[in-house]
Amino acid sequence: LAKTTQPISMDSYEGQEVNITCSHNNIATNDYITWYQQFPSQGPRFIIQGYKTKVTNEVASLFIPADRKSSTLSLPRVSLSDTAVYYCLVGDKQGIKTIFGAGTRLFVKA
Amino acid sequence: DTGVSQNPRHKITKRGQNVTFRCDPISEHNRLYWYRQTLGQGPEFLTYFQNEAQLEKSRLLSDRFSAERPKGSFSTLEIQRTEQGDSAMYLCASSVQETQYFGPGTRLLVL
Numbered sequence: 001l002a003k004t005t006q007p008i009s010m011d012s013y014e015g016q017e018v019n020i021t022c023s024h025n026n027i028a029t030n031d032y033i034t035w036y037q038q039f040p041s042q043g044p045r046f047i048i049q050g051y052k053t054k055v056t057n058e059v060a061s062l063f064i065p066a067d068r069k070s071s072t073l074s075l076p077r078v079s080l081s082d083t084a085v086y087y088c089l090v091g092d093k094q095g096i097k098t099i100f101g102a103g104t105r106l107f108v109k110a
Numbered sequence: 111d112t113g114v115s116q117n118p119r120h121k122i123t124k125r126g127q128n129v130t131f132r133c134d135p136i137s138e139h140n141r142l143y144w145y146r147q148t149l150g151q152g153p154e155f156l157t158y159f160q161n162e163a164q165l166e167k168s169r170l171l172s173d174r175f176s177a178e179r180p181k182g183s184f185s186t187l188e189i190q191r192t193e194q195g196d197s198a199m200y201l202c203a204s205s206v207q208e209t210q211y212f213g214p215g216t217r218l219l220v221l
């Protein structure tokens with residue numbers, strides 16, 4: 001099972017773009033990369049998922065280089081409500097035994 | 111879509127008591143997962159069901175823990191003879207394919 005490494009914390013200001021990079025050197029061929037957001041006392045919430053290149057949805061973009069050994073979650077124009085913990089996960093198609101790391105604590109300041 | 115629901119949301123119990131938590135997954139999600147999360151850490155995988163079959167169990171799931179999903183719909187997680195170290199948030203998630211949708215969790219405090 002691939003392990004992920006993320007920065008422990010990041011600070012940003014409202015309106016800025018935030019990029020959180022995750023390394024997963026041992027990612028397997030069939031693994032997908034998924035990012036979750038978690039607020040205190042709530043369950044994680046799915047943000048975005050990808051396999052390669054770039055994926056974009058209404059809340060974020062996910063950039064995955066060709067070697068897939070890392071990925072970058074991009075949050076455009078963050079607001080105070082984006083203050084949360086962000087988890088990067090890699091897992092097989094079935095998502096079994098998903099390993100969460102400690103996550104990245106993002107603090108958005110006014 | 112009502113999302114994943116978990117009950118109770120909070121549970122306080124005394125050491126040595128048994129507790130049971132319930133998870134209702136999103137309708138038609140055949141996969142169901144249980145996780146445990148302690149303060150400041152990410153969720154840790156406990157077990158996984160596909161329909162009613164329990165296919166994976168973590169080593170974290172000691173013999174005091176048992177999970178069931180009798181009809182392939184809701185699931186229960188029981189902890190027998192609770193210990194203070196069992197205090198944590200217990201999260202349930204369900205999925206059809208890769209994306210897991212989490213419930214709000216049950217916070218357990220063992221006194």
